[in-house]
Amino acid sequence: MSEATxxxxxxxxxxxTWRDMMLANGSVVSIALFFLVVCIIFSVxxxxxxxxxxxxxxxxxxxxxxxxxxxxxxxxxxxGIDLSxxxxxxLVATLSAxxxxxxxxxxxxxxxxxxxxxxxxxxxxYFVAYEGIPAFIVTLAGLxxxxxxxxxxxxxxxxxVEPGSPFTVIGRAWFLGVPVPALIAxxxxxxxxxxxxxxxxxRYVTGxxxxxxxxxxxGVNTRLMTLFVYVISAAAAALAGIIIAARLxxxxxxxxxxxxxxxxxxxxxxxxxxxxxxGTIVGTVLGALTVAIIGNGLILAHLSPFLTPIVTGTIILIxxxxxxxxxxxxxxxx
Amino acid sequence: MxxxxxxxxxxxxxxxxxxxxxxxxxxxxxxKPGEVLGLVGDNGAGKSxxxxxxxxxxIPDAGTIEIDGMPVTFxxxxxxxxxxxxxxxxxxxxxxxxxxxxxxxxxxxxxRRIAGISxxxxxxxxxxxxxxxDRLGIVIADTRLKVENLSGGQRQSIAIGRAxxxxxxxxxxxxxxxxxxxxxxxxxLDLIRTVSxxxxxxxxxxxxxxxxxxxCDRIQVMYEGRNVAERLIxxxxxxxxxxxxxxxxxxxxxxxxxxxxxxPA
Numbered sequence: 001m002s003e004a005t006x007x008x009x010x011x012x013x014x015x016x017t018w019r020d021m022m023l024a025n026g027s028v029v030s031i032a033l034f035f036l037v038v039c040i041i042f043s044v045x046x047x048x049x050x051x052x053x054x055x056x057x058x059x060x061x062x063x064x065x066x067x068x069x070x071x072x073x074x075x076x077x078x079x080g081i082d083l084s085x086x087x088x089x090x091l092v093a094t095l096s097a098x099x100x101x102x103x104x105x106x107x108x109x110x111x112x113x114x115x116x117x118x119x120x121x122x123x124x125x126y127f128v129a130y131e132g133i134p135a136f137i138v139t140l141a142g143l144x145x146x147x148x149x150x151x152x153x154x155x156x157x158x159x160x161v162e163p164g165s166p167f168t169v170i171g172r173a174w175f176l177g178v179p180v181p182a183l184i185a186x187x188x189x190x191x192x193x194x195x196x197x198x199x200x201x202x203r204y205v206t207g208x209x210x211x212x213x214x215x216x217x218x219g220v221n222t223r224l225m226t227l228f229v230y231v232i233s234a235a236a237a238a239l240a241g242i243i244i245a246a247r248l249x250x251x252x253x254x255x256x257x258x259x260x261x262x263x264x265x266x267x268x269x270x271x272x273x274x275x276x277x278x279g280t281i282v283g284t285v286l287g288a289l290t291v292a293i294i295g296n297g298l299i300l301a302h303l304s305p306f307l308t309p310i311v312t313g314t315i316i317l318i319x320x321x322x323x324x325x326x327x328x329x330x331x332x333x334x
Numbered sequence: 335m336x337x338x339x340x341x342x343x344x345x346x347x348x349x350x351x352x353x354x355x356x357x358x359x360x361x362x363x364x365x366k367p368g369e370v371l372g373l374v375g376d377n378g379a380g381k382s383x384x385x386x387x388x389x390x391x392x393i394p395d396a397g398t399i400e401i402d403g404m405p406v407t408f409x410x411x412x413x414x415x416x417x418x419x420x421x422x423x424x425x426x427x428x429x430x431x432x433x434x435x436x437x438x439x440x441x442x443x444x445x446r447r448i449a450g451i452s453x454x455x456x457x458x459x460x461x462x463x464x465x466x467x468d469r470l471g472i473v474i475a476d477t478r479l480k481v482e483n484l485s486g487g488q489r490q491s492i493a494i495g496r497a498x499x500x501x502x503x504x505x506x507x508x509x510x511x512x513x514x515x516x517x518x519x520x521x522x523l524d525l526i527r528t529v530s531x532x533x534x535x536x537x538x539x540x541x542x543x544x545x546x547x548x549x550c551d552r553i554q555v556m557y558e559g560r561n562v563a564e565r566l567i568x569x570x571x572x573x574x575x576x577x578x579x580x581x582x583x584x585x586x587x588x589x590x591x592x593x594x595x596x597x598p599a
Contacts, residue, residue, distance in 0.1 A: 198453045200443050203436060207429040214427035218441030219412065277431040 027271020028283045030322050034269075034315060035286045035293075042297030049300050056179055060247075062292035063185035064089070064240035068259070069266040069288045070192035070281055071236035074229040076267050077196075079209040079276025080128060080135035082230060084142030085237035086259035088120055090252070091150040092241030096167070097159035097251025106167040110242055117238025118231050120146060125230030129223040135230075143260065150253035158252035161245060171247025181243045188236070193281045205229060209276025266291050269316050290315070341400070342367045342535045343419075343504055348387055348397030357383045358394065359559040363537075365504065370526065370536040372546040372567075375556035376579055381539050384556070385506045388537070389421035390414035402503070420502035422493050424509050430482035434474055435463035437481050438496050470495050470528055473521075487518025491525055498529050505529060506537045511545055523549050543572050557581045 042049040068085050075082045092113045099109045120142070127138045161167060173180045196202040204225050207215040216222045240259075245251045268274060269290060270283030294315070295308045343365040350358040358380045365371050373381045386392035388399065390408035399406050401417050408414045411421075428437050436443075436459070444455040444462065463477040472491045474484070481489060490510055497505055507526070511519045519542075526549050530536050538550060546553055547567060555563040555578040563578045 194453075198456075200445065200452065200454060203432065203440075203443065203454060207432055207436075207440060210429035210431040211427065213425075214429050215440065217411070217423070217427050220441050277429070 027278075028280055028286070030319055031270050031283050031286045031290065034319055035290045038290055038293050038297065038315075042293065042300065046297065046300040049297055054296070054300070056182065058289075058292050058296050059182035059185070060179035061296070062288060063179075063181035064243050064259075065262060065266060065292060066185040066285060066288045067188045067243075068233065068236045068240050068263045069270075069284045070189050071229075071233040072263050072267050073192070073270070073272050073279045073281055073284045074196065074202075074205050075135070075233045076264070076272050076274060077205050077209045077276060077279030078226055078229050079212075080226070080229065081139060081264065081274075082121075082124070082233040083136065083139040083260045084120070084124060084146055085233060085240075085263055086256035087143045087146035087150065088117055088234050088237035089241040089244065089256035089259055090254065091120075091146050091153075092117060092238040093245040093255045094150045094154050094159055094251040094253050096242055096245050097161050098153065100161055100165060100167055101159060106165060109167065110170075113238050113242055114235055117235040117241075120238075121231035121234025122227060124234065125227035128230060129226035139230075147253070154251070154253045156253060158250045158254075160250045163249055168246045168249055171243050171245070171249075181247065184239070184243065188239070189281065189285060196279065196281045201225065201228075206277060206279065209273075209278070211277075262291060263288075265312060265316055269319055340366060342369075342402060343388065344400040344403075345384075345388065346398055348384065348394045348399075350383055350387065350392060350394045356559050358387070361397075361556070361559070361561050363388075363554060363561075365535045365537065367503070367535055368530055368533050369552065370530050370538060370550045372550035372553040373537055373539045373556065374541075374543065374546065374553060374575065374579055378558070379556040379579075380559040381556050382508060385421065385508060385537060385539060388414065388504070389419055389506055391421075415500070418501070418503040419506070420497040420500050420504070421506040422497045422508065422510060424512070428481045428489060428493060431480055433478050433480050434467075434484075434492060435459045435477040437492055438463050438466065438499060440496075466495060466499055470498060470525060472525065485515070485518060487514050487521050490514065490518070490522050494522070494525055494529070498532075498534065502534055504535045504537065506539070508539045509541065510538070511540060511542050519545065543575055546575070547572070555579055 039050075048054050068089075072082060072085065095116065096109050096113050099112065100106065104112075124138050124142050127133045128135045169180065170184070171181060175183055196205070204215055204220050204222070207220075208222050208225060212222050241255070244255055248255075266288035267284050268287070270280060270285070270287030272279040272284060291312055294311050295305065298307050298311065299305055341364050343363065345364075346362040348358050348361045348363075349356070361380065361384055363371075363373075363384065373385065375381045383392055387394045387397075387408075390411040390413045393409055399408065401419070406413075406417055408417070414421075429440065432440070435456075439459050439462075444458040445452040446455045447453070460477045467474055467477070470491075472488075472495055474488055474492075481492060484492070494505075494507065494510060510526070511522050514522065523545060526536060526538065530549075538546070540546065550567050552567060553565045553570065553575060554561065555565075555575065557579070558581075562581070565574070565578075
């Protein structure tokens, strides 16, 4: 609320401010409630859930999801979408295993894979931003082509990474009592939060989703910004692919099947609007963790893991519905 | 094309043809410092095209533009902005989900560098926004409000305030009072007066003729791509202007109804 005492400030306006706060944070509030409810249910229902090994395990397993969902928040906030992240993840996982087998040093492999991700993102971003083809179509084509390349390279087999290779540290090691993938995710999330909320770039991402023409008229290179969000998401997917290959000790061309939908679910659950213009990194983190906890908790509760998609889907619908009814926030038609 | 005159803007012989349609035909326009010029005409009369020529969005086939006596050629909006001509577009160019301060500073946010990375200086941005709004008499409770939660008049004020904050010498406004509530029209007209009192020359395009008589010093009437008349505001009335706009003599009922709004005949 404004502390500024303005004589002309009417009561109606103050209510507006309060309502605006609710609107701005309503989506985060509702996913936070769901997150707490899910945590409480599994804490009560199982003994193993609320133990630090299990919580760290959840963080370790969900780090690829957290990383890519944070990047996807940028894409969706511009009003776009990136369906190719699962395929990029698979291609990077297989290629990094292949390159390690060929004897390339692991730092070179990581750099090459991140560069490959950025390049794939730049190609897709070019078609979206400069050629004006809808992001859904461009990245759907990307999803198909990139997965196809991964399958072609491996012939459908998974490629092992030598167990002693320092590469596996990225996926398996612990540092200061925390799994390394979780630390990587934490760093990425912090960067994403700062970039989204505190930098001109984040501001323009939101602006492009709200009114791209206004941002363009303000002298911002909106096409380059749009291209760049796809570079970010594909590079994040590449990082996730590296982490998964390192954790599993192999690169499979079937890795990350349906990963893009899991990522989009986490972002939307967090309250980012698919229409663009509204995004929240905090919401995305809560959304991703909620999805991860449901999967983990159902297994601990000795329920069928196949319930996970059912529960996740139901919660997405209910959360968005609550958001729409109670807060009229994220999905309000504009 | 002498430069001895004190004109802020002097456009002459401006022509523009779109295929078969001569949108502008040898149009001229002059504007003095601090003057408010009402540019009126029916739909398709060419007033929007003329204003876009001045704002660099449309490149004319022929004609010259002088700003403060200096000949200029605008090939993009950036050129005209560099010559301190700002335009408030009819669709406002605001980002709904960005706050008031963010919209005012869109594209030129105050920044502070930390470890070589530039971050938004939000504190400074909100302080400067508050000062800017106060200076222009724009009433908005909180600069953190998102623009989507503002009224039409407040949104218009933000758009004008944004243009005014570039310290322009010429400000073009396309239908700033269309679709506003009555009380809000007053606020926007006040804002136009405030801006022009600061020495900014204003070109006001409007269909609300009664507004012309409240803020304009002079009216220029266009008809089918040509200048047809120019009137000082004290020397005309609404009926006269309506007749000039429709291009024939007829006793406009819409004008007589609003006659009391008009200037002395």
